[in-house]
Amino acid sequence: MSAQLRTLDNGLEVIVREDHQHPLVSVQIWVKAGSIHEEKWTGAGLAHCVEHMLFKGTTRRTAQEISVGIQQLGGYVNAYTTFNRTVYWIDGLAENTEGYLDILADMVRHSRFDAAELAKEQDVIRREMAMGNDEPGSQLQHLVQRTSFRTHPLQHPIIGHRAVFDQVKRDDVFGFVQRHYVPNNCFVVIAGAVDAEATLVAVERVLGDWERKPYEPVIQPQEARQLGQRFAHKDFATELSHVALGWQIPGDGHADKPALDVLAFLLGSGRSSRLNQELREKRGIAHSTWAGAWGSQECGVFNTDVECDPENTAICQKAMLEVIRDMKAKGPRKDELAKALRATLGYQLRSLATTKGQAAILGHGWLTTGSLEYPQQYLGKLSRLTPEDIRSAAQKYLLDETCSVVSVGSHVPEKQGALAATSTSDDVQRFTLKNGLTLLVQENPRLPLISIRGSFLAGVPVETHDKAGVTQVSASLLLKGTKTRTTAQISAELENRGGALICQSDAHRYLVGADVMRGDESTGLDLISDLLLNATLPADGLEKVRKLQLAQIQEEKEDPLTVAMRRARAEIFAGQPFARTALGTETTVKALTVADCRAMLRESIVGENGVLSIVGDVKASVIRKQVESAFARLPRGKRREITQFPATKRKPVQPVIPMEKEQAILVIGFRTVGLHSEDVLALTLIDEACSDMGSRLFNRIREELGLAYYVGAQQFAALGAGAFYFYVGTDPKKVDMAQQEMLRLIADLAKNGLTKAEITRAKTAWRSQWLRAQQGNGSMADSYAWNEINGLGYAHFQSLPAKIAAVTDKDIKRAAKAYLDVASATIVRVMPEQAVAG
Incomplete structure (x- = not known):
């Protein structure tokens, strides 16, 4: 050339x-x-x-x-x-x-x-x-243009x-x-x-004598990047429908144009193209298919289109997307790409056989790039394309969320019919990896976000009395460096990508996770596995973590309601692990060593003892391989054995705790049951009915009698044990009256249960809360992991509405009678020091 x-x-x-x-x-x-x-x-x-x-x-x-x-x-x-x-x-x-x-x-x-x-x-x-x-084809082309560009x-x-x-x-x-x-x-x-x-x-x-004149080039407006799906339909008197999917792409001179041209060839040129084979030959739902990448120097459109019977419009839209998604996931086969490259090169070379073709190729290259070398460069780029190049181009530009879906014909498609069909999935896929780690995956491509939650049984039920708080201390210590990352690098790695890292513990598990954008899931998995498998647990880091945890313990001692609740818990579970909290005590935390932390992690962070839950814009088959790679060195180990902690008969106590506060706090607590008991459902509704501003407690104690600043209830359900608390914040001078009235209301509840109106209101409020909990991949990933690690099964969360709806007034009355006997109540008061002294 x-x-x-x-x-x-x-x-x-x-x-x-x-x-x-x-x-x-x-x-x-x-x-x-x-x-x-x-x-x-x-x-x-x-x-x-x-x-x-x-x-x-x-x-x-x-x-x-x-x-x-x-x-x-x-x-x-x-x-x-x-x-x-x-x-x-x-x-x-x-x-x-x-x-x-x-x-x-x-x-x-x-x-x-x-x-x-x-x-x-x-x-x-x-x-x-x-x-x-x-001409419907012409109308389709025009509709693609005006839908793709604004x-x-x-x-x-x-x-x-x-x-x-x-x-x-x-x-x-x-x-x-x-x-x-x-x-x-x-x-x-x-x-x-x-x-x-x-x-x-x-x-x-x-x-040569053509007069040169002043010429100011036309400055084209910058087309904003499409950020959402677009839909358009044109009614047209025809027996056939024409459907197209379009995406914005760079202009003719862009480095990705050769890959996009070949991608278009693979998808829609000739009888062997993906779209023709799948939609026309295999499924028989389309009469013709096509794909192309076209535009100007600044920008362009990649579009696919089909001609089909009106009743197959939505089916063809969905099928086109499936073909494209498959190309994005796997790319072309080597032999398929080789054939496409030969065909594309053949077309270009055949063009060079004529003088018109030679002039056209030279002219296009000069207009596009201002270089006579462009034809050779273009053919060179074509010949070097790999399957990964094609796959990358498809992944980069042919996004579901930036697709324009247009149609011309007598059939008006349902809005978003092509994309919504695969936009969400309620199915959770469960895998058991070779090392015993349970993997839960829920595909949800609604947003390009992914949440990862790793849960490992540990915490209060497995800590000894003298090592109380070691789970939380060791969880925080994980962030103080690994063999390959410093503390600063751990903190910044996901934040710099718009993500977040989670590393903490609760009542009976380690919780390590990440929230990332699509494309960063491998980084998130690598960071989590690095924390769990390669943490250095430095001694100076322990001192920093210890200082912060002691500060948290001290903060709890400053809040009178927390002090009262913690004391009630200690009395209810006396002699059992849940008498303690996840924070531990000042004495135990001060005595913890790196060896203690390492031992807890070593026994807990093993495959059989863990669940990894991933929810978001992922493919289960792909993310599973990434997890297997990231956690390949995780040892199998054994699942923690957490037994039931039966209630013991004891004489009710009524401790009074003096504090330098002006208010009085009253907590009335009862021993109940653990997570696996069906009675938890009834107790949940009692909690709901007694906690809002329309509850009998609020109306009677605060509104009618004016005895409280606040009043409510709280259920605690853990592995093998549970408790239920009623609480009041009141004037020290009114604490006796508040206690008397509270006990009267609890006794009535134990005898008569809730009214039908209270049950209906509680179920409605619970359902609203349950639905709100599903707003976000993170909350769902955590729910699946929590239920699975605790032996309830990941599907427990989704089964709750039916179970809650099935709870009857008799169930509630029976549970209230069984657990809320005022004769067995633990009553804790926090009082101003002068009131106690007086």
Whole structure:
């Protein structure tokens, strides 16, 4: 594709390529003006109208003389207009090169634009518009354009809009020519059996006196990146439907264009293409399929389309997406890509077999990149493409959430029918890895977000009395460095990517997780596994963690309600693990060593003892492999054995705790049951009914009697044990009355249960809370992991509405009677010191 380039003094660029294979030539004049350069007349079709008018006579030749003159020289003339250029060309005998050039130059420079001829030609163009209006394929193309673009002129059809076109006058059309048809906005391409130097001299002779004029290039508006799905439908009287999916892509000169061209070929060119094979041959739901990548230098569109029966419109939309998603997930096979590359290269090479093709390829490359080397570079890029290059291009540009779905036909598709079909999934997939780790995956591509939660049994039930708080201390210590990451690197790695890291503990588990954007899930998994498997647990880090945990313990001692609740808990579970909290005590935390932390982690962070839950924009098959790789070194180990902690008979106590506070706190607590008991459901509804501002407790104690600042209830359910608390914040002088009234209300509850109205309200409030808990991948991942690690099964959360709905007033009355016996209540008071002393 060697060629010579010369720029004349008037700014006209001339490209000449010698090819003496045949005594033929192609002479082309390229004007760098198309439908996107119409400025205030954008959408009028001026560029296309000018193309028509250049054949209607010049100051030297009539329209007939132009056509007859070309014919006499053995030439064939034509022209075309696209978004960013208008090209006039004559193919013919090489010996008549200068003759062809003279006629084209006359047309470009001296066309008369007679008003009467313009009126006639406008009627011709109107008939052309009408033909397009009758053609569903043309209407589909226009609909794809105006749906994919909002600001760029690519949104308009090249031929223009009839309403705007009808307003065009002779001066408007001629003004477009005067503005754009200047030598410094044009170039000439000549390819064939010519002498390059002699041809350059001829071009100088014919076009050298073309006056250069001031020219300010048209600055195209920047099209905003599409951030959401778009939908459009045009009713059309046809027995068939036409459906297209479109995506914004970069322009012709972008580095990804070769990959996008081949991707389009793989998806929609020929009988062996993916879309044709799947939709037409295999499923029989489409009559024809196509795919292409097109546009201008600034931007473009990748679109696929099908022709189908109206009843198959939605099915075809979904099927196209499935084919594209499969390409994004797996890419093309090597043999499939090789075939596509051969076909694409073959097409390009066949184009080079003709002088017209050579000139066109040189002209396109020059217009697009300003380089004569572009054709070779393009073919070189094509030949080096790999399956991963194609897959990456599909993943980068063909996103579900930025797709424009358009259709033309008598059938109006349901809004978002193509995309919503696979937008969510309620199914959780459960896997057991080789090392015993349980993996739960829920695919939810609604947003490009992913939440990862790793849970490992530990905490209060497995801590000894003298090591209380070691789970929480060791969880915090994980963040103090690994073999490959510093504390700062651990903190910043996900934050710098817009994500978040979770590393903590609760009543009976370690909880380590990450919230990341799609594409960062492997980074999140790598960081989590690094924390769990490679933490260095430095001694100086322990001192920092210890200091913070002691501060938390101290903070709890400053809050009178927490003090009362903690004391009630200690009394209810006396002699059992849950008498302690996850924080431990000042004494135990001060005594903890790195060895203690390492021992707890070593026994807890093992496969059989863990659950990894992942919810978000993932594919289960893909994320499973990533998890297996990240946690390959996690030892199998054994599941922690957590036994039931039965209630022991004991004499109720009523401790009074003095504090330097002005308010009085009253907590009345009862021993109940653990997570696995069905009675937890009834107790949950009692908790709900007694905790809001419409509860009998609030109405009676606060509103009617004015005995409390606040009043409520709280259920605690853990592995093997549970408790239920009622609490009141009141004036120290009114604490006796508040206790008396609270006990009376609890006794009535134990005897009579809840009213039907209270149960209905509690169930409604619970359901609202349950639904709110599903807002976000993180809360769902945590719920699945929590229920699975505690032996309830990940599906427990989704089964709760039916179970709650099935709870009867008799169930509630039975549970209240069984557990809320005021004779067995633990009653704790926190009082001002002067009140206790008095």
